[in-house]
Amino acid sequence: xxxxxxxxxxxxxxxxxxxxxxxxxxxxxxxxxxxxxxxxxxxxxxxxxxxxxxxxxxxxxxxxxxxxxxxxxxxxxxxxxxxxxxxxxxxxxxxxxxxxxxxxxxxxxxxxxxxxxxxxxxxxxxxxxxxxxxxxxxxxxxxxxxxxxxxxxxxxxxxxxxxxxxxxxxxxxxxxxxxxxxxxxxxxxxxxxxxxxxxxxxxxxxxxxxxxxxxxxxxxxxxxxxxxxxxxxxxxxxxxxxxxxxxxxxxxx
Amino acid sequence: xxxxxxxxxxxxxxxxxxxxxxxxxxxxxxxxxxxxxxxxxxxxxxxxxxxxxxxxxxxxxxxxxxxxxxxxxxxxxxxxxxxxxxxxxxxxxxxxxxxxxxxxxxxxxxxxxxxxxxxxxxxxxxxxxxxxxxxxxxxxxxxxxxxxxxxxxxxxxxxxxxxxxxxxxxxxxxxxxxxxxxxxxxxxxxxxxxxxxxxxxxxxxxxxxxxxxxxxxxxxxxxxxxxxxxxxxxxxxxxxxxxxxxxxxxxxxxxxxxxxxxxxxxxxxxxxxxxxxxxxxxxxxxxxxxxxxxxxxxxxxxxxxxxxxxxxxxxxxxxxxxxxxxxxxxxxxxxxxxxxxxxxxxxxxxxxxxxxxxxxxxxxxxxxxxxxxxxxxxxxxxxxxxxx
Numbered sequence: 001x002x003x004x005x006x007x008x009x010x011x012x013x014x015x016x017x018x019x020x021x022x023x024x025x026x027x028x029x030x031x032x033x034x035x036x037x038x039x040x041x042x043x044x045x046x047x048x049x050x051x052x053x054x055x056x057x058x059x060x061x062x063x064x065x066x067x068x069x070x071x072x073x074x075x076x077x078x079x080x081x082x083x084x085x086x087x088x089x090x091x092x093x094x095x096x097x098x099x100x101x102x103x104x105x106x107x108x109x110x111x112x113x114x115x116x117x118x119x120x121x122x123x124x125x126x127x128x129x130x131x132x133x134x135x136x137x138x139x140x141x142x143x144x145x146x147x148x149x150x151x152x153x154x155x156x157x158x159x160x161x162x163x164x165x166x167x168x169x170x171x172x173x174x175x176x177x178x179x180x181x182x183x184x185x186x187x188x189x190x191x192x193x194x195x196x197x198x199x200x201x202x203x204x205x206x207x208x209x210x211x212x213x214x215x216x217x218x219x220x221x222x223x224x225x226x227x228x229x230x231x232x233x234x235x236x237x238x239x240x241x242x243x244x245x246x247x248x249x250x251x252x253x
Numbered sequence: 254x255x256x257x258x259x260x261x262x263x264x265x266x267x268x269x270x271x272x273x274x275x276x277x278x279x280x281x282x283x284x285x286x287x288x289x290x291x292x293x294x295x296x297x298x299x300x301x302x303x304x305x306x307x308x309x310x311x312x313x314x315x316x317x318x319x320x321x322x323x324x325x326x327x328x329x330x331x332x333x334x335x336x337x338x339x340x341x342x343x344x345x346x347x348x349x350x351x352x353x354x355x356x357x358x359x360x361x362x363x364x365x366x367x368x369x370x371x372x373x374x375x376x377x378x379x380x381x382x383x384x385x386x387x388x389x390x391x392x393x394x395x396x397x398x399x400x401x402x403x404x405x406x407x408x409x410x411x412x413x414x415x416x417x418x419x420x421x422x423x424x425x426x427x428x429x430x431x432x433x434x435x436x437x438x439x440x441x442x443x444x445x446x447x448x449x450x451x452x453x454x455x456x457x458x459x460x461x462x463x464x465x466x467x468x469x470x471x472x473x474x475x476x477x478x479x480x481x482x483x484x485x486x487x488x489x490x491x492x493x494x495x496x497x498x499x500x501x502x503x504x505x506x507x508x509x510x511x512x513x514x515x516x517x518x519x520x521x522x523x524x525x526x527x528x529x530x531x532x533x534x535x536x537x538x539x540x541x542x543x544x545x546x547x548x549x550x551x552x553x554x555x556x557x558x559x560x561x562x563x564x565x566x567x568x569x570x571x572x573x574x575x576x577x578x579x580x581x582x583x584x585x586x587x588x589x590x591x592x593x594x595x596x597x598x599x600x601x602x603x604x605x606x607x608x609x610x611x612x613x614x615x616x617x618x619x620x621x622x623x624x625x626x627x628x629x630x631x632x633x634x635x636x637x638x639x640x641x
Contacts, residue, residue: 076256078265079265082264099262100264102265103265136346137438138347139347139350139352158335160330160331161329161330161331165271166438166589167440169439169440169593171266173266180331181331
């Protein structure tokens with residue numbers, strides 16, 4: 001069988017073109033139509049959260065509500081949100097004593113009295129960074145920043161390579177043992193796109209956590225940011241975090 | 254509530270390690286590939302005649318290990334059936350997504366092609382000589398071509414040289430890139446350094462050269478063939494040079510960390526003195542680096558008899574491989590033992606007969622030697638001199 005160079009190139013070219021267009025077409029068909037939420041426009045929102053450390057009482061409502069709402073495994077190694085308890089001696093910001101028994105799910109056992117220390121709780125969750133290191137490293141784009149500022153995971157697409165878990169500076173990601181794919185806070189995307197608050201904000205008894213839409217002019221977040229001295233976690237990481245903490249102590253990591 | 258194995262405070266999601274011993278094997282194996290290939294290129298591109306007896310052996314070793322390199326990654330994935338997505342829909346900002354392409358480029362465009370061109374004449378001759386099934390195998394390997402005219406062979410050689418020249422930066426890319434996967438994680442101070450790709454590269458060269466040296470000595474012994482001492486001495490000398498650069502870079506990194514004493518330093522320092530003391534200080538630096546450097550240097554300085562030199566090379570080579578494995582272990586496992594809050598430490602529990610346990614790791618380390626055995630049977634590397 002003799003094949004000329006021209007024929008070979010033409011045949012391979014055609015084959016490549018046909019298979020790749022068939023693959024693209026199949027992808028589009030298999031993806032289906034996304035679920036529509038009436039009246040929700042992606043370009044009209046930019047989500048974040050205001051967290052007031054001075055108001056957090058460490059009750060653990062948010063942790064419990066989150067696990068229930070989002071079907072998070074109940075074992076103590078998997079959390080979309082958790083609460084840390086800090087005890088800092090006035091002169092020693094570098095060595096805070098921190099604990100988070102079961103992520104604060106069961107509340108906190110009393111501390112033995114320790115005079116001369118300051119004590120506070122720090123609720124943690126995904127920072128929904130605008131420049132997420134986790135999104136950057138995902139090899140297939142299974143985790144992504146939505147146009148309205150939420151970092152989401154496509155569980156049907158995630159390989160479970162865990163690179164994003166390594167890349168998150170805040171320890172917000174885990175591998176769901178049931179699916180072997182990554183899981184993290186979705187900012188209750190299924191709720192906020194329908195005009196509801198997140199489960200953690202909804203159940204916080206003191207209003208320490210408040211969902212914020214930074215694109216909504218009437219959102220109280222603007223007043224909050226104007227009148228409080230806020231900080232984000234690990235600002236040196238330059239991740240563009242949108243979790244704004246009021247009263248964040250220098251000892252918090 | 255105390256979590257077993259945890260000291261101080263870890264973020265709750267951090268307690269379990271994400272990357273296991275299989276991810277230790279991945280940079281170890283790709284490093285062996287890159288190192289073996291670079292040793293082979295010494296002969297081809299830089300015309301170091303002395304290492305010629307190991308040229309083909311080094312290429313086959315590189316191929317055997319390269320074929321195994323993606324297996325630990327594949328085995329480690331939570332959803333291995335989706336791994337093809339990395340090729341079909343790669344995320345361009347991800348260092349990991351590029352692995353598939355760098356790997357495929359290296360495997361098909363560099364290594365397989367170079368081996369094929371170099372062996373083409375032998376394959377044709379083997380096809381003519383053999384009978385039955387093997388004849389079909391060799392004829393297929395020659396792509397059913399029987400042309401070994403002088404003109405064709407000259408062309409083979411020309412293309413082969415060009416591919417080796419392309420191959421050297423490709424080998425650098427393959428392993429430098431593996432270092433970048435770790436070095437670019439800004440969340441992890443143990444990994445995040447621009448030196449990482451360079452350190453990985455030089456340790457790769459060290460481990461690959463040591464491996465080929467050992468494989469060469471072993472194959473000579475099995476075949477009852479004399480060892481070409483000029484070749485062995487040259488390899489050992491290059492091993493020493495590469496080792497000194499590698500050690501220098503690693504010390505630079507270490508001294509820089511100690512002197513800067515940044516925010517993570519106390520955490521890392523504590524780790525090196527406790528959990529990582531044995532694998533890092535004792536195995537990696539003392540036994541795996543200083544001792545082999547010393548042994549190789551002694552051979553350079555002294556005038557030792559050939560049998561003594563052989564023994565010293567064998568010991569130095571084996572210690573080198575152990576040391577480089579420990580280095581990969583300390584990077585991958587060590588980088589996950591401390592909390593990103595710098596307030597606590599966790600423990601790595603190595604299981605045995607699980608998907609990411611010790612048993613699959615051992616099997617994955619034996620597998621390339623099995624493949625190498627088959628390759629050597631199929632494409633005997635020692636006919637080079639006779640047929641050249």
